[in-house]
Amino acid sequence: MKTLIFGHKNPDTDSICSSLVMEKFDQNLGFDVEAVRLGEINKETRLCFKFFRN
Numbered sequence: 001m002k003t004l005i006f007g008h009k010n011p012d013t014d015s016i017c018s019s020l021v022m023e024k025f026d027q028n029l030g031f032d033v034e035a036v037r038l039g040e041i042n043k044e045t046r047l048c049f050k051f052f053r054n
Contacts, residue, residue, distance in 0.1 A: 002032045009038045013045045 007015030
């Protein structure tokens with residue numbers, strides 16, 4: 001059974017990033033997990049992903 005990892009209902013940057021880090025951590029331990037978001041990402045988060053993925 002897959003476990004979903006999520007943060008706030010209206011996610012901010014730390015909520016999104018924390019969920020992604022926890023997903024990776026748990027996957028490395030062998031758990032079946034997936035990070036999901038409960039709302040749309042904000043402009044700050046979008047900017048951070050754009051900046052750090054390039």
